[in-house]
Amino acid sequence: MAEGVVVKPWDGNSEHLLRELAPQVLGAVIRRFHDFAAAEDAVQEALLAAFLQWPNDGIPENPRGWLIQVASRRMTDHLRSEIARQRRETAVATEAGPIAPAAELEPEMHQDDTLILLFMCCHPALTSSSAIALTLRAVGGLTTAEIAHAFLVPEATMAQRISRAKQSIKSSGVPFRLPSREEQAQRLCSVLHVLYLIFNEGYTSSSGAQLHRVELAQEAIRMTRAVHNLVPADAEVAGLLALMLLTDARRRARTGPQGELIPLDKQDRSLWDHAAIAEGTTLLTSALSKGAIGSYQLQAAIAAVHDEAGRAEDTDWPQILALYELQKHLSDSPMVALNQAVAAAMVYGPMKGLELLKALDSDARLAGHHRLAAVRAHLLEMSGDRAGAIEHYRIAAARTTNVPEQNYLLTQAAKLSDKTGSVG
Amino acid sequence: MKFILMMNTMKAGCEPLKGWSKEDFQTHCRVLIKLHQDLRESGELVSVEGLSFPDQAKLVRAGQDGKPITDGVFPESKEFLASFSIVDVENPERAYEIAAQISAAPGPGGRPLNMPIEVRPVMSGPPPEML
Numbered sequence: 001m002a003e004g005v006v007v008k009p010w011d012g013n014s015e016h017l018l019r020e021l022a023p024q025v026l027g028a029v030i031r032r033f034h035d036f037a038a039a040e041d042a043v044q045e046a047l048l049a050a051f052l053q054w055p056n057d058g059i060p061e062n063p064r065g066w067l068i069q070v071a072s073r074r075m076t077d078h079l080r081s082e083i084a085r086q087r088r089e090t091a092v093a094t095e096a097g098p099i100a101p102a103a104e105l106e107p108e109m110h111q112d113d114t115l116i117l118l119f120m121c122c123h124p125a126l127t128s129s130s131a132i133a134l135t136l137r138a139v140g141g142l143t144t145a146e147i148a149h150a151f152l153v154p155e156a157t158m159a160q161r162i163s164r165a166k167q168s169i170k171s172s173g174v175p176f177r178l179p180s181r182e183e184q185a186q187r188l189c190s191v192l193h194v195l196y197l198i199f200n201e202g203y204t205s206s207s208g209a210q211l212h213r214v215e216l217a218q219e220a221i222r223m224t225r226a227v228h229n230l231v232p233a234d235a236e237v238a239g240l241l242a243l244m245l246l247t248d249a250r251r252r253a254r255t256g257p258q259g260e261l262i263p264l265d266k267q268d269r270s271l272w273d274h275a276a277i278a279e280g281t282t283l284l285t286s287a288l289s290k291g292a293i294g295s296y297q298l299q300a301a302i303a304a305v306h307d308e309a310g311r312a313e314d315t316d317w318p319q320i321l322a323l324y325e326l327q328k329h330l331s332d333s334p335m336v337a338l339n340q341a342v343a344a345a346m347v348y349g350p351m352k353g354l355e356l357l358k359a360l361d362s363d364a365r366l367a368g369h370h371r372l373a374a375v376r377a378h379l380l381e382m383s384g385d386r387a388g389a390i391e392h393y394r395i396a397a398a399r400t401t402n403v404p405e406q407n408y409l410l411t412q413a414a415k416l417s418d419k420t421g422s423v424g
Numbered sequence: 425m426k427f428i429l430m431m432n433t434m435k436a437g438c439e440p441l442k443g444w445s446k447e448d449f450q451t452h453c454r455v456l457i458k459l460h461q462d463l464r465e466s467g468e469l470v471s472v473e474g475l476s477f478p479d480q481a482k483l484v485r486a487g488q489d490g491k492p493i494t495d496g497v498f499p500e501s502k503e504f505l506a507s508f509s510i511v512d513v514e515n516p517e518r519a520y521e522i523a524a525q526i527s528a529a530p531g532p533g534g535r536p537l538n539m540p541i542e543v544r545p546v547m548s549g550p551p552p553e554m555l
């Protein structure tokens with residue numbers, strides 16, 4: 001295998017190093033061989049080889065060069081067998097493939113292609129599940145097995161999903177270069193959306209029952225941080241990174257010893273990660289001063305207001321309500337309206353919130369959604385209508401597909417039944 | 425989103441392959457195998473299992489001492505679960521589409537069986553930040 005003076009032993013951070021190198025190595029191999037799909041496979045093999053060798057042999061002096069070399073060798077093998085196959089199939093040998101000499105590689109070696117790769121992997125032609133899987137592999141440097149494990153599907157299924165995603169990219173003819181300036185803003189939205197989905201997936205599956213899952217939330221933060229470093233002037237990128245940090249800061253307080261959900265107002269705030277909150281707040285403050293306010297910045301601002309409160313009762317609800325009102329101008333999402341009703345109830349009392357919910361009953365996008373029933377149950381409980389609250393907690397419990405949330409909602413209903421003395 | 429697609433078959437008249445020609449049975453199998461192969465290739469199949477005929481089924485309850493008491497089959501049920509697939513798809517509509525394809529698997533004479541397929545979401549981990 002590749003040589004090199006070993007200068008560092010393998011330690012706890014080495015996996016992160018490998019994952020950080022992944023998109024840079026992939027970019028270099030694509031530039032050399034002009035085949036995204038095959039290069040992506042070759043880099044995955046090189047990463048697996050490093051995972052096998054480095055813990056024993058130590059990290060080579062130039063880990064990036066090592067990975068590029070191993071991946072290029074795989075590419076050359078792949079091209080040779082492709083050419084041989086074509087020869088067999090066509091009988092007439094055509095032009096030999098684009099096997100570039102190694103020297104051509106060097107001048108381009110220090111270009112960071114992470115952004116280009118993200119634009120490819122999060123292309124709107126892909127379904128979100130394909131984009132997520134491909135992004136985690138090509139940009140995140142995760143192995144197929146790790147991604148499959150994170151999403152609780154067989155490795156073969158995930159491998160197929162990734163390979164399909166690459167085929168879609170190939171057939172839609174997305175070139176390996178930065179999109180035009182006009183196109184970039186729009187495409188960056190898709191990238192941020194995919195990173196946001198990865199974060200939510202990780203954030204929501206971090207409970208006790210799912211040990212040994214890759215820390216998807218951490219991976220999302222790492223990749224978003226990389227994008228932020230590449231486009232530091234973009235306020236929405238900074239906003240998303242801030243949102244992730246401010247939300248993830250509450251992770252340790254969010255679940256109890258049995259993995260049960262602990263709602264925001266009942267969390268032990270001393271468990272919050274105050275360094276992450278400080279970093280998120282600083283990022284957000286500087287993003288907000290840039291002028292163009294977007295949805296991620298507003299969500300981050302709401303998270304920051306929650307994080308600022310030393311106790312739940314100190315929460316500045318009027319400010320949160322004002323932020324939801326701003327967000328409503330940006331997007332017509334019924335979820336925003338639902339959250340706005342909660343904030344209004346906290347400011348003006350539960351009757352105001354319930355009144356706003358009535359208007360949402362006719363919204364087809366929320367019909368039968370468990371969140372509408374859960375919020376109504378919560379507001380009815382606040383208003384002292386126990387029977388109504390029990391009924392709606394149960395409706396919400398029947399509709400949710402999340403086990404811990406269902407347990408939480410049923411616990412709320414049972415608690416109220418105990419108080420009223422009804423067996424319900 | 426993960427869904428379980430449960431293929432229910434009428435118990436009455438479902439003695440192993442009663443009234444099916446060899447060719448009909450082979451066509452039936454081929455269609456379903458192909459469908460699951462396609463789902464595997466599209467990266468949507470989590471698992472698929474066929475279940476034994478109902479006369480192999482036992483109903484189990486724990487007795488007073490906690491030991492299992494097994495009962496025969498389920499005389500009262502008209503339908504039984506013949507197989508199930510778990511798929512991981514983009515939205516519920518896609519799960520229904522796959523269920524319809526399973527339902528339309530050919531039976532005797534190549535006519536679609538139109539079996540009822542029960543589709544239910546598979547429960548997942550906790551939701552994003554809640555109240």
